[in-house]
Amino acid sequence: MTDDRFRPFDTHLDQDTALALLREATFGADDGELFIERRRSESLLLDDGRVRTAGYDASEGFGLRAVCGERAGYAHATTIDEAALRRAVGTARLAVGDGGGTLAEGPQGTNLKLYSDVDPVAEASFPAKIDLLRQIDSFARDLDPRVVQVSASLAASQQEVVILRPEGTLVTDIRPMSRINISIIVEQNGQRESGSMGGGGRASLIGLIETAHWQGVAREALRIALVNLEAEPAPAGVMDVVLGPGWPGILLHEAIGHGLEGDFNRKGSSAFAGLMGQQIAAKGVTVLDDGTIPDRRGSITVDDEGTPSARNVLIEDGVLTGYMQDRQNARLMGVAPTGNGRRESYAHAPMPRMTNTYMLAGDTAPESLVADLRDGIYAVGFGGGQVDITNGKFVFSCTEAYRVKDGVVGRPIKGATLIGDGATALRKIRGIGNDLALDPGIGNCGKAGQWVPVGVGQPSLLIGGLTVGGSA
Template identity: 60%
Template sequence: MTFTDPRSLLYRQLDPAEALALTRDTLSACDDGELYMQFIASEAFGFDDGRLKTADYSRDAGFGLRGVSGEMTGFAHANEISAAAIRRAGETLKLLDPAAQGMSPPPKPTNRHLYTDASPLDAVPFEAKVKLLEEIDRVARARDPRVAQVSATLLASWSVVEIVRADGFVATDVRPLVRLNVSIVAEQNGRRETGSFGMGGRKLYDDLFAPDAWNEAIDHALSQALVNLDSVDAPAGEMTVLLGPGWPGVLLHEAVGHGLEGDFNRKGTSAFSGRIGERVGAPGVTVVDDGSIAARRGSLSIDDEGTPTQENVLIEDGVLKGYMQDRLNARLMGVPATGNGRRESYAHAPMPRMTNTFMRGGNDDPAELLSRIKNGIYAKSFGGGQVDIVSGKFVFSCTEAYKVEDGKLGAPIKGATLIGDGPTVLTRVTGIGNDMALDHGVGVCGKGGQSVPAGVGQPTLLVEGLTVGGTA
């Protein structure tokens, strides 16, 4: 079904004027807050072992009502958008202390649209989606006799949100999101290894259904699996590490990005707290969070408080310039909101979150950076990782990595982990490639029990003195 007016999905039991009146009434004694209404439709197809295993479709709608007074937040939500439900939610906010300052000024309005309003779910018939997954499975298996298993998933969502404030501010955003993932298991001489690759963004399915796109996903996943079939045990110890461009920026996201979010710094619990204006990285290290890049997975025309997203330079030439802010932390820290107030859904309150976080490129030739390494590793792709926000310490596992000896790539290695801390790793960057790339659109960021889509990126980076945890 195609809807000509997405807002009609939010106002089936509630008139827009009544929504504004209810918001004014329930938030009248608050410093800040909003009524956040959302409709979301999503689908997920999973193809495995030569057949369609899952085909899920869901629809949901609801609201979250938030009131803020000082540092206190009152929040209630329901999966029913009606005047009665909103009035009941408003009872929660009576527990807040009355506002001392009055309602904070609204976000700056914008008519900018970074992606289409159309729904990816409606544009392609069910049969075509299943046929694509079947074709991916067939082509991947035919590509190499060592392919033992193929898994492919296709996911999409279409979300309509409206943000209503007591001061009369109203903002609407319609958000598409698609993703394709291919995973391949290769087998040789009784040994099995896996490779995977994904792509997506805030767009329709068109790009993912193009043969060049899904063939690229097969090629990358198969190449990684075959490389890992020949992998040897990873070395261990402190050594020079060359990080590849694009997706390896997930290390930057975890090790540095979370530590630059406003709530951790307001509370003094980040390794970067109170360090604005200080050198925190090597010269040339510039880290940016930018939610305003068209059609990117982590982008938003407006954040989940109605603030337009923007380019935020967090670290410039190694010097800390600022943090990512939602409205609450920005107000308490006396700085502007940066468009980083994000929430998983209407059932969650917003908090400072990353959008697309990356390091800008430098002037070094990646081949020349490789030639500098006497003994180290080249980390081309990463899997999961963990970070401690207070210390910045991280542990990341490599899904594709190689030994480097005398400036040349050697054998692929298995079981390599990178261990370090965010503030230190930035100071040990000794080379920044001229090949900055963003990831292909598959990132998911978790924080405080909430998950949101996010983007990462970086150029090839040469880092001295990282600890490599290996299997040798």
Template identity: 60%
Template sequence: MDPAASSLIDRAGLDKAKVRELTSRGLEGADDGELFLEYKQTEALAFDNGRLKQATYDTTQGFGLRAVKDEAVGYAHASDLSEGALARAADAVRAVKGGYTGTYAEAPGRTNRKLYDDVNPLGTPAFDQKVKLLETIDAYARAKDPRVRQVTASIAATWQVVEILRADGETYRDIRPLVRLNVSVVAGDGDRQETGSYGVGGREGYERFIEPSMWQTAVDEAVRQAMVNLTAVAAPAGEMDVVLASGWPGVMLHEAVGHGLEGDFNRKKTSAFAGLMGQQVAAKGVTVIDDGTVQQRRGSLTIDDEGTPTNRTVLIEDGILVGYMQDRQNARLMGMKPTGNGRRESHAHVPMPRMTNTAMLAGDKDPAEIIASVKNGLYAVNFGGGQVDITSGKYVFQCTEAYKIENGKVTAPVKGAMLIGNGPTDLHRIGMIGNDFALDPGIGTCGKNGQGVPVGVGQPSLRMDKITVGGTA
């Protein structure tokens, strides 16, 4: 049976009445909970060093049954979607309630909004056309510059069908496409080698991303980054003003600030932002949102993995902390409303508060004016990996593309720059905010407690004053 056209319960050959009975039995006396059903197809093709190196396809299905009582969670999951497995799961999750009875939470609201099509991206184009595309990307990248020594091109897609069944009989359903195209190059000049990479993606089919205008732009950008890094000098070190470019550099905001605004960390008071609701936590003019409702964006969802419609949630408004990202359990325990941020990696994982598309909104400054305001500093255009301590707010981020700013002008590219600081403290160091807001091109994946989910980030250009830069000079 077609998973897009039929219930996953029907597809598994189960009796709907029996499934509802088992779900109700497992959640009897619980504060909240649900049966989460999933069917997912995944593919990935990678072309590396002149040949097809990887071609994988996977189909997974299963369920997760969750019972929530106060702060406790009982969870059972299986890839065996059968009456016997559901019965065993119901018996397992009942243990969390300790014999107490509770009032089952009100069901999530409904939405008629649809942020993406039901299209299954794995079917089109055909496999041989996908391989040919990767070969073409490889050839195009190598022809761009004789210094290109290695090219890695990949495409990946998932198509996920989810159904959520509650003990009160309410059901929710969502069909989620997701694609991504990535290009990475290694360029060399003598003994020196440097890398550059670029990717695009979103919740749609492959069609837009395999157009020459799109994949050529990705290749051009990856090659440009590699060539810039080939000429990079040692990064300066010390305390200096830093200008962040728009778009992908919002990943630093995501890590250094976003995680600290998730409900569970604040309920448990392990976030540096705990207890600061209504207080000034950033410079005036700083507004940060989490928006899961942007059409076809990688981090967007019509409903979250508990059935709650996603929202545009304001977290910081003009420097004041006004909101957290919430799933149902933490919202209830904190006396707040769910915000549609209950997310899980798969049926084998419990939901928790997670970001969707997290961004700082635009200001009124011209980006050129921001750069001109810095006498000697750093212009950070792209970021790689980073580490953040949620409790203290301390972070370290690696710049994969950065430049010196000297007397208000962008000059030499630098290598090895690291930004070191404290998220809650450095929000107060934002001195200028640009009018050039942009979201990232659709490549983000966020990790938390061993779970990875697709996300988006964004911001305008902005200046942060007196940031510690670790360098190699």
């Protein structure tokens, strides 16, 4: 949010001094900013009845950036004062040299606020959190005699940022985050299987630790574990696949989303580079990146350059209509920033990153999509995966999937992996469900060594001819 107050926490840096030094760093540059951050976070893990980890972290610092053409000078420090900022100016100016650039116009302000200023870390005491994790452990074990191990974790954080720009724009944002996760291992006749469930978002921790909520999470983790206990080895071959709604959108995020980030396309390294305005997906496929959904894990009121978040249409009815942009790549490509300039912390420079990436719903009942499968699989949950951005090739492992023959859902299967490439998968979408869902709030995205929280989502999808790697 735009703010006329300068509040870089309890520091010895005033706004006039900071602005003068920022202007010195960016003289002759195209762009730049001073990013000041303070973050507090806490995480607790109870594993098999014992507290395995209990961590608390507090950090603060600044990052100073000067951008000139394709170059960027960046310096950061953990001390927020005039002396440290003066030293950073010299480093940042190395990218500017003699300059000659014209300072870009600053971002427009916003009065939108997508989440509260709540501090989830302070909402419950440390003993109360430990007691809750022990309750979860006891409850999960009592659900079924086959439960042999339970892991339960809580995480909470609050990030405060101040962004000062050379034209004098001042932006502040307070970003809460909370999450709960429960994993359960069951054993039957010497065979062990696991199931996990969790979620959260930019909201209070209180809602997550209410009894009805965490008990529902525990029951779902157990359900997944018991399904896998009955699973048979997955088949292998090329077959049609129905993806379930919600978290399976992680495949969309990885196989397609990264390829639509501006830097990869400006450099020509994306499989989608040079295809703007062309049909790259089946008719009916509309994909958005939307950082404006209240309280969602991937949402941001403003990005880490001070640009307000936006609802950006990337693919509309199968046609490529936009990329996700930070300020530098947008300027170099001659387009507007989209509010996707994100960074892990003050120690990292911003780059184009996803927020909440999802596909809009179609008009087909999900049961009809499954009924159309003659011989394929129905994939409901996903685990880890790998993607090559340059060609969009992906490999994803299924954590919950079922064999389908003649439209009838059969036994669960295990060991299934989906193999393909994003561009081809987009064109092979044959059916789009009317059941759009977003993930429960568990996503993290890695790029160039930086991690940021994200969201994903999709309706049920029927995709023809994916390669399934199996264990049969």
